Amino acid sequence: MAIVHLTSLSVVAGAALILGFLYKFVIYPTFLSPLSKIPTGHWSAHFLPFWILHLRRTNQENVTILRLHEEKGPILRLGPNELSVNDYAEGLKKIYLGGWIKNDFYAHRFTNYETTPMFAMVHGKEHSERKRMLSHVYSKTQVLSSATTRATTEAILYERLLPIFQNSSDTDSPVEVLELNYAYAMDAFMAFQFGLSLASNFIQDVQKRKWYLNDFFSRRPYLFYITETPKLLSRLAKVGVHIVPQWVDAATDALESWNLDICDRAEQLLAQGREIPAIDYPVIYAQERAAMRKSYPGTTRLNTPRPDQFYPFRYEIASDMYDHNAAAHETSGDTLTYVYYEMSRNPVLQKRLRDELLTLDPPVAFPLADPGDITLPDFKAVEGLPLLDAILMETLRLWVAVPGGQPRLSPYPSCSIAGYDNIPPNTKVQCYAYALHRNPKVYEEPEEWRPERWLDASAEKLTEMRRWFWAFGSGGRMCIGNNIAMHSMKMAIAGIYTNFTSEIYEHGDMTLVDGFTAGPKGNRLNLKFHHV
Template identity: 65%
Template sequence: MELPLAITIGVCFLVASFIYKFIVYPAFFSPLSKIPAANWTIHICPLWIYWIRYINIENQTILKLHQAKGPIVRIGPSELSVNCYDGGLKTIYGGGFPKHDFYARRFTNYDTENMFTMVDSKKHSARKRMLSSVYSKSTVLSSPTIRETTKTMLFERLLPIFQHSVETGQSVEVHSLSYAYAMDSFMAYQFGLSLGSNFVQDVEKRKWYMHNFFSRRPYLFWPDNLPGLTSALQKIGIRLIPKWCDDATEDLASWNLEICDQAEKKLAAETDIPPGDYPVIYATERAQFMKADGKERPLNGQSYPPRLELASDAYDHNAAAHETSGDTLTWVYYEMSRNPSLQKQLREELLSLDPPINFPPEDPSNIVLPDFKAVDNLPLLGAILQETLRIWTAVPGAQPRLTPYPSCSLAGYDNIPPNVRVQSYASVLHRNPEVFPDPEAWKPERWLKTSPEQLAEMKRWFWAFGSGGSMCIGSNVAMHTMKHAIAAIYTNYTTSIVDAEGIEQDEGFSAGPKGNKLVLKFHRI
């Protein structure tokens, strides 16, 4: 009888230990138990947050939770959302909290990590330093390559489409076109005009890329949240992600890798590449890799630095550039088309440039652009773009980090243990009424007509490009590209809405209009 009694006691002990560890402690004694919770289930089970993500209502749900419960909310047994600056943004993103492996799950290319997926902060910083100079504001605003490629993008690709629409009376679907313009502009700096994309003019190629890129998105829930289950089921023949998604990923990766290979051949074969064709970003990182380790790897008989590392970074950067800038431009055009008087005010400001960006140019063989710094410093243009980035944040979703060892304090709560997933959401930060009065309204004037103290506070909370060491490296290129498109359009045309159905922002880490379209009519001034 002793053995069964011992077994019974052992089983009871194990059950009691299980109940304490996974139910009693997290619900009543853990430091996290003191933090306001989304509901009672999240203390012991992550199913609630999984469900919220699965049905794709995370950002709006988190906003409502913070409005009801304050600056910090527990949304899972080991997961927090923080919506404050001191004890929040400043601590998490300025304090070196390591990245969650969400980034590696979502953004790894060629099975090779890139700058965006690097968890180790020192490694990330080293990779970022390789490219920091070429992405700096001073370099972007003075780059001969960007000067040449901007002329091509505006005067040969973008503006002729709008002029044709005026002459024919046809409307223009600008959402897809904005993706194309953003991609072409970035890749021209990344690889040069001859190797970069031409999605503005090559509509079929644009459709191919956008279909492959966006059609996979509904299936991202599984690898983002349940990678182990997704992988295990696939091994026994149950696919949560259709095979065509893998095929689409492979097609895009192959396309990008081929461009990288062409850039390498160009650099290896040519000594005098014109500014408009020079692959600036690629060449800069390539040189930094070769300088760092002094190694070269053979590819078809030619010297080649780390091929997949370069390609992984390149893919990540151009994918991010086209989506974020493309979505932002779409919402700028939408808001401007609803505000004819603001279009007039902006045009008056744009005509102060020397010379203005007039189309068609007086001398097509000798196009002169205004000084890039002058465009960058236009106050109303800057306010319009800043306000659009605030209310229509292209990356509205969670930016997850992990709390450090041995513990930390957040939003007034102490002893938060290590390895807790913690994150902020730009779409929630940007709707704090104490910082941004009437937060749901698009008001560019808030960036122009406010006290220095209030302006400084808004800038602290403005998070469209992130903050800290992992802040978006391409923000200066993005701002240049977007400002010149807006300036070129509203110098020469006015716009009005034909079809804006579904212009509301979708959900997700990055998110564009739900309807994936915006149709405008262009009118010559």
């Protein structure tokens, strides 16, 4: 009898566990949770994350989220604890201007040297403290007036970039511009970051460029596992199963070592205490170095577990420097590629832009009769050219370089979003630039590249378009490098279309890669340039 009684108790206990499991993981999230009333992207999203994970793994997320928002409205449930919002007031304004904190997505994807960079910091206070250290040197005023910006821009344009297009014209040969644009974007940014003598020279050093880009982009297929399933990776690795090949870690280590070596040399340069010419001054590195030492006197380390700090804050600064230059070359490189692609399909617009660029005093003329006569126009004048700005803004809208979701966590104790109340705290909520930039009520014919929309719009319409424009994010977490990015891209475009016309020779699939960051799927764009 006792055995029968124990068996009965076991059956009851087992049934209770099953019922409890079903209630917690199926019944409650599907029927009773405040999230259950929100339209789902897929029926399973109420209680399983597999649908959205599948979209991310197979590079279908951005286009699918856009389609579903068009069908089901401004808010979607993507998983048991995950939402997407495609709206300004209830999305961009509430979430990102409201200071909702980041989740661990960023730390998994962007941590360098085992050290969290500013971009991946979860809490606003920590991020704000770091951002204040750098905001001055990244401001538009500083970027456009810096002697280092002027000296390095002259050198990179006239000595490295424009001669390539002149050679294309002289020899009637095509130039593969995607890889070249990554090189230019990296060189231009790092020259401001570290000074010209320490920065990359990927435009001219093709072998080094190819090494870097191969190691950087070859890891992309494995970022899904690193970002979305880090615990699974760790557990499998303990039993000898490696979903992510070991060469991926080796490539990451090589890239980090390359960046760290430049940081170490910048440290040695500044430690000498000598006057440094403007062209070689490491503006961004020097600013963070000085600010860290001032803010944390007597301290040599903050959030890094790595012990070999040969000088104060070695890895904290290196992590930020790596994050900034990696973001700069990828996003600006992709954007410039799409600018040249669209311009090469529109010779009439090339003529209009050239006419505008020739109003600069002096214009960005190339070649010069005397190489010593390089005099660039006032950068503020370049910044103020309306057609140039419209071309770049429209490219950043349609061909947005960071189209993927940028997750945040909903606040305590609960909140309301897009008409739905009692949203639990720590719900993952995100907007997608890819979807925001394709709202036909804001951007008519959103799939068309139309720079004139930024020129012909009424003041009210322009304000609305700028509200929804999200190429650089918004709020306190807005991309800190947007001003140097806009400057370097505008100067490249000005240098090219003042002096050359461009035409398409051959290209791969120009559709955007569907990921957190994006470039053309075909990974190549070959253009011919002809001197005017």
